[in-house]
Amino acid sequence: MPTGKAVVVALLVTGAAGFIGSNLVRHLLQRWPDQRLVSFDLLTYAGHLANLADVIDHPRHRFLQGDIADREAVAAVFDQHDIDGVIHLAAESHVDRSILDPMAFVRTNVAGTVVLLQEATRAWGDRQDVRFHHVSTDEVFGALGSEGFFDEDTRYRPNSPYSASKAASDHFVRAWHETYGLPAVITNCTNNYGPYQFPEKLIPVVITRALAGEKIPVYGRGENVRDWLFVEDHCDAIGLVFERGTAGETYCIGGETEATNLELVRLLLDLVDAARGADPGTSAELIEFVTDRPGHDFRYAMDITRMRSELGWSPSVSLREGLARTVEWYLDHREWMADVQGSGHREFTDTWYEKR
Numbered sequence: 001m002p003t004g005k006a007v008v009v010a011l012l013v014t015g016a017a018g019f020i021g022s023n024l025v026r027h028l029l030q031r032w033p034d035q036r037l038v039s040f041d042l043l044t045y046a047g048h049l050a051n052l053a054d055v056i057d058h059p060r061h062r063f064l065q066g067d068i069a070d071r072e073a074v075a076a077v078f079d080q081h082d083i084d085g086v087i088h089l090a091a092e093s094h095v096d097r098s099i100l101d102p103m104a105f106v107r108t109n110v111a112g113t114v115v116l117l118q119e120a121t122r123a124w125g126d127r128q129d130v131r132f133h134h135v136s137t138d139e140v141f142g143a144l145g146s147e148g149f150f151d152e153d154t155r156y157r158p159n160s161p162y163s164a165s166k167a168a169s170d171h172f173v174r175a176w177h178e179t180y181g182l183p184a185v186i187t188n189c190t191n192n193y194g195p196y197q198f199p200e201k202l203i204p205v206v207i208t209r210a211l212a213g214e215k216i217p218v219y220g221r222g223e224n225v226r227d228w229l230f231v232e233d234h235c236d237a238i239g240l241v242f243e244r245g246t247a248g249e250t251y252c253i254g255g256e257t258e259a260t261n262l263e264l265v266r267l268l269l270d271l272v273d274a275a276r277g278a279d280p281g282t283s284a285e286l287i288e289f290v291t292d293r294p295g296h297d298f299r300y301a302m303d304i305t306r307m308r309s310e311l312g313w314s315p316s317v318s319l320r321e322g323l324a325r326t327v328e329w330y331l332d333h334r335e336w337m338a339d340v341q342g343s344g345h346r347e348f349t350d351t352w353y354e355k356r
């Protein structure tokens with residue numbers, strides 16, 4: 001492991017079979033060559049072993065299926081694997097689903113996080129050579145107008161049940177640091193994209209529907225602005241904060257790449273057309289504007305000064321390059337798509353858009 005403050009031997013990654021988790025496991029196995037890594041994931045509709053296929057049998061990696069809200073199961077992981085570091089990503093992560101079933105978000109994102117915190121403090125006592133890293137979102141800060149940026153001092157103002165549940169989990173992590181002295185760090189990151197993202201989120205929805213020649217739903221007039229970060233840049237940032245971040249602090253991570261949803265979809269469709277040799281503009285005809293999501297935050301954008309000045313991190317992949325790599329990955333992984341599409345999400349999205 002590179003020189004840093006936190007040096008752990010056995011790392012627990014929760015939510016490891018999801019989009020960011022699976023990319024992170026791959027990244028960390030390379031980044032920290034001496035470390036054991038335990039992946040823990042319930043394998044909900046969003047988690048797939050196919051996401052970990054190439055590392056599942058890695059000699060320093062162990063996958064365990066389990067629920068972060070199940071205290072006995074979590075206790076067993078800490079005790080049986082001598083866990084001395086946690087990177088916590090397990091969550092219900094889809095805003096639309098949180099509007100239909102908020103309690104599932106309270107159970108996993110809030111209660112599940114508290115169970116992890118309880119077991120970490122039980123297993124670790126007041127050890128300071130351990131670390132609990134909570135991976136969170138910029139959505140806890142609410143929405144921006146056309147100006148300004150979120151940073152570590154922005155007040156919390158969650159607007160959706162998803163962001164409210166992530167905000168609550170951030171507060172519990174902070175409270176565990178203040179009350180029990182748990183060496184914890186929190187990262188709040190903007191929208192991620194890249195390989196292995198489940199096809200319910202905007203970018204894989206657009207790619208998979210364009211490839212199938214199906215209508216591409218865009219909320220409202222597509223004017224909402226998001227700051228996009230390529231998932232490998234996020235994994236690198238998580239690694240750095242885990243190694244060198246100061247316990248008790250939060251770190252804002254972003255791509256410094258703002259785009260309206262419509263700009264993003266158009267760029268993506270150009271790349272899809274180019275990748276499969278179709279005439280430019282072919283896929284753009286599939287765009288269909290659908291009724292906006294209730295409480296849809298207008299704009300997110302992140303000021304990453306702390307990451308840049310304290311840890312020397314900044315995003316390395318431009319939006320165009322990252323999207324091109326993502327399109328290529330989806331074109332090369334049609335089997336993976338067929339595999340994960342079978343898990344019922346399509347019924348959810350179709351009903352959701354119909355109801356709107």
Ligand SMILES: NC(=O)c1ccc[n+]([C@@H]2O[C@H](COP(=O)([O-])OP(=O)(O)OC[C@H]3O[C@@H](n4cnc5c(N)ncnc54)[C@H](O)[C@@H]3O)[C@@H](O)[C@H]2O)c1
Pocket residue numbers: 014015016017018019020021040041042043044045046047048066067068069088089090091092093094108112135136137138166188189190191192193198
């Ligand atoms: N995707 C983004 O743009 C983004 C941005 C910032 C922060 N985040 C945060 O990063 C984390 C990962 O996001 P993602 O996009 O990879 O999500 P994801 O939905 O792809 O993955 C979540 C994983 O958690 C697992 N999980 C769900 N409930 C569980 C439970 N009770 N016990 C154990 N495992 C459970 C799922 O099976 C899945 O593998 C989340 O905490 C999310 O809030 C995501």
